[in-house]
Amino acid sequence: MLINSNLESSVPMIKQNVERLGFRFRDIKILLISHAHFDHCAGSALIKQLTGAKYMVMEGDVPEVEDGGRSDFQYGKSAGSRFKPAKVDRILHDGDEVRLGDVVLTAHLTAGHTKGCTTWTLRVRKDGKGYNVVIIGSPNVNPGYKLVHNSSYPQIASDYERTFQVLKSLPCDVFLGAHGGYYGMIQKFARVGETASDPFVDPAGYKEYVGDRELAFRTELAKQQSAGR
Numbered sequence: 001m002l003i004n005s006n007l008e009s010s011v012p013m014i015k016q017n018v019e020r021l022g023f024r025f026r027d028i029k030i031l032l033i034s035h036a037h038f039d040h041c042a043g044s045a046l047i048k049q050l051t052g053a054k055y056m057v058m059e060g061d062v063p064e065v066e067d068g069g070r071s072d073f074q075y076g077k078s079a080g081s082r083f084k085p086a087k088v089d090r091i092l093h094d095g096d097e098v099r100l101g102d103v104v105l106t107a108h109l110t111a112g113h114t115k116g117c118t119t120w121t122l123r124v125r126k127d128g129k130g131y132n133v134v135i136i137g138s139p140n141v142n143p144g145y146k147l148v149h150n151s152s153y154p155q156i157a158s159d160y161e162r163t164f165q166v167l168k169s170l171p172c173d174v175f176l177g178a179h180g181g182y183y184g185m186i187q188k189f190a191r192v193g194e195t196a197s198d199p200f201v202d203p204a205g206y207k208e209y210v211g212d213r214e215l216a217f218r219t220e221l222a223k224q225q226s227a228g229r
Helices: 008-020 044-051 059-066 156-169 185-191 203-226
Strands: 030-032 054-058 090-092 097-100 103-109 118-126 129-136 174-177
Touching: 008 044, 030 044, 030 097, 054 059, 059 090, 129 203, 156 203, 174 203
Parallel strands: 030 054, 054 090, 129 174
Antiparallel strands: 097 103, 103 118, 118 129
16 A cells, blocks of 8 residues: 655655565555645545555545646645646445555545544554554645635634544554654654664654644634634
8 A cells, every 4th residue: 555646756755665665565555645736646646546445535636636636725826836647446435444465554534634534543563562653635724725714614613623533533653644754753763773663653742743733723814813814
């Protein structure tokens, strides 16, 4: 399974890194995304073509995926944000499971950033111990997002409210996300092997990140409400 195809130009790098890990790129069976923005799904059509993977997407993001971003509530009119459309093979809903062998990922609808933004969770074991993994889709309010009187996405603020309720309810040991910056990927990777503990096991960092993003959302919401936007 692969989460996020990134840019179309990223596909050769993804292939190279999959093979460096000892796997065959053509063996990708399932393609998932965090959300339907071009930097996370523009390469999907090409990956489907090269591997035959089944593309599984949360219902709220299916229109954008299949029309190449043209129906996106924020960026639909921006040519630079569009991408090659791709056919969705399975429409996902909140709580659906995606299984391949003994790996089970659960899709959590965490909308707001996009209408179908998805946070993935799974259980893994290492050295006989179980861990809860959370891969955050995105809880960010992008510049220009209208949280009040948004005719293209009327429920955007309430979707963000629900997203933070969901994120705070998820048990998390290993914190990952759609961008490495969410969880300090580069800094944590540099510390691997320095001590017996795994830097990617970071429940406190997860709580801190979610709390910070919720505060940013509430601050922006209050600002827009006070301005009567």
